[in-house]
Amino acid sequence: MNLHEYQARELLKAAGVPMFDGGVASTPAEAEAIARRLGGTVVVKAQVHSGGRGKAGGVKLAKTPEETRVHAEAILGMTIKGLVVAKVLVVPAAEIASESYVGLIMDRASQGPVFMVSAAGGMDIEEVAATAPEKITRLAIDPVYGLLPHQALGLAFSLYEDYAQVKTAARIMQQLYQVFAANGCSLAEVNPLVTTPEGQVLALDAKISIDDNELPRRPDLAALRDDSAEAPSEVTARAAGLTFIKLDGNVGCVVNGAGLAMATMDLVKYYGGEPANFLDIGGSSNPEKVVNALRIITSDPAVKAILFNIFGGITRTDDVANGIKTALEQFPVKVPIVVRLTGTNEAQAVKILQGIGMTALGDMDDAVKRVVAVVKEAA
Numbered sequence: 292m293n294l295h296e297y298q299a300r301e302l303l304k305a306a307g308v309p310m311f312d313g314g315v316a317s318t319p320a321e322a323e324a325i326a327r328r329l330g331g332t333v334v335v336k337a338q339v340h341s342g343g344r345g346k347a348g349g350v351k352l353a354k355t356p357e358e359t360r361v362h363a364e365a366i367l368g369m370t371i372k373g374l375v376v377a378k379v380l381v382v383p384a385a386e387i388a389s390e391s392y393v394g395l396i397m398d399r400a401s402q403g404p405v406f407m408v409s410a411a412g413g414m415d416i417e418e419v420a421a422t423a424p425e426k427i428t429r430l431a432i433d434p435v436y437g438l439l440p441h442q443a444l445g446l447a448f449s450l451y452e453d454y455a456q457v458k459t460a461a462r463i464m465q466q467l468y469q470v471f472a473a474n475g476c477s478l479a480e481v482n483p484l485v486t487t488p489e490g491q492v493l494a495l496d497a498k499i500s501i502d503d504n505e506l507p508r509r510p511d512l513a514a515l516r517d518d519s520a521e522a523p524s525e526v527t528a529r530a531a532g533l534t535f536i537k538l539d540g541n542v543g544c545v546v547n548g549a550g551l552a553m554a555t556m557d558l559v560k561y562y563g564g565e566p567a568n569f570l571d572i573g574g575s576s577n578p579e580k581v582v583n584a585l586r587i588i589t590s591d592p593a594v595k596a597i598l599f600n601i602f603g604g605i606t607r608t609d610d611v612a613n614g615i616k617t618a619l620e621q622f623p624v625k626v627p628i629v630v631r632l633t634g635t636n637e638a639q640a641v642k643i644l645q646g647i648g649m650t651a652l653g654d655m656d657d658a659v660k661r662v663v664a665v666v667k668e669a670a
């Protein structure tokens with residue numbers, strides 16, 4: 292679950308990270324009032340779950356409350372990477388002498404938290420990683436000990452020469468680690484961490500993602516979820532108990548099991564197609580889940596064909612076939628469906644599908660090749 296910047300700031304601020312106090316507005320008038328209260332130059336910032344807001348015109352400096360209103364008018368309602376801006380953050384503007392990057396991620400390779408820091412901050416860290424990886428310092432953290440003081444100093448020395456700044460940055464990294472560890476984060480980053488001409492070190496941006504598995508035991512964090520800020524298909528899928536991630540392709544995928552779902556996406560790409568989604572209907576599939584899955588996938592106009600890949604173990608393939616039948620009775624599915632199923636109750640499943648004029652393949656390669664061919668014909 293991604294937090295908005297204004298929510299992430301609250302967590303970092305509570306841990307002691309130095310940041311200016313601001314306010315959140317949903318209307319231009321509210322933004323203007325916040326700017327009037329703060330006085331001086333402010334920054335108006337789009338609150339959407341996306342980086343690169345600066346480049347997209349979603350971060351603007353305003354010298355007066357009137358200018359703040361004008362910028363808020365332009366930014367509220369703006370679309371950034373497909374997400375509509377419903378709120379803006381208004382904070383006092385900082386004068387910037389340097390911009391650094393400080394981030395923490397849960398890293399698959401080292402199976403634990405990894406710090407990444409870089410003096411090349413402000414821009415996308417992905418871009419730095421691609422063009423100048425030597426500018427990023429990495430450090431794997433042992434979660435038993437956390438970030439030790441000498442490690443924090445070592446990281447901070449890769450950013451600053453001035454010792455007062457090094458000490459402040461080291462403290463900020465320990466605070467960031469504390470927030471990361473205490474809230475089940477998969478990502479916590481400050482980009483940019485700036486120095487001002489007077490030598491202050493300040494966090495100007497905050498980004499936090501929380502592992503969904505943390506939410507059932509942390510209602511305080513779960514309450515931060517903003518459904519309106521997420522892709523509608525993902526919100527519907529979550530409500531239906533499906534694990535669904537929308538992607539940019541045109542082959543809709545309905546699969547049981549996360550591993551098979553990923554293998555299916557790989558194979559779709561291998562045969563020259565592009566998956567429209569990741570979807571795991573789970574182990575014990577009841578027909579209802581299949582109906583919901585089809586409803587969600589067919590509501591995406593980009594989808595040109597749908598691939599079922601079901602390996603029946605605990606999942607009964609006849610349940611899946613009944614789900615397809617029920618869905619087709621309930622709403623029109625205008626794109627071709629290719630079904631591969633094998634395993635538990637396969638014979639019954641094939642019969643159910645034949646009853647509605649559909650066939651089922653048994654081989655995964657055959658099914659993926661067929662669906663890719665179908666999509667190419669439709670294009």
Ligand code: GDP
Binds near residue numbers: 336343345387
């Ligand atoms: P992002 O583009 O979505 O990561 O949004 P950021 O909050 O990182 O803002 C983008 C850029 O706007 C920063 O890298 C800064 O260059 C600039 N910016 C943000 N806040 C301030 C500020 O208080 N003062 C000044 N001068 N620039 C700012």
Ligand code: MN
Binds near residue numbers: 342483496
């Ligand atoms: Mn940023």
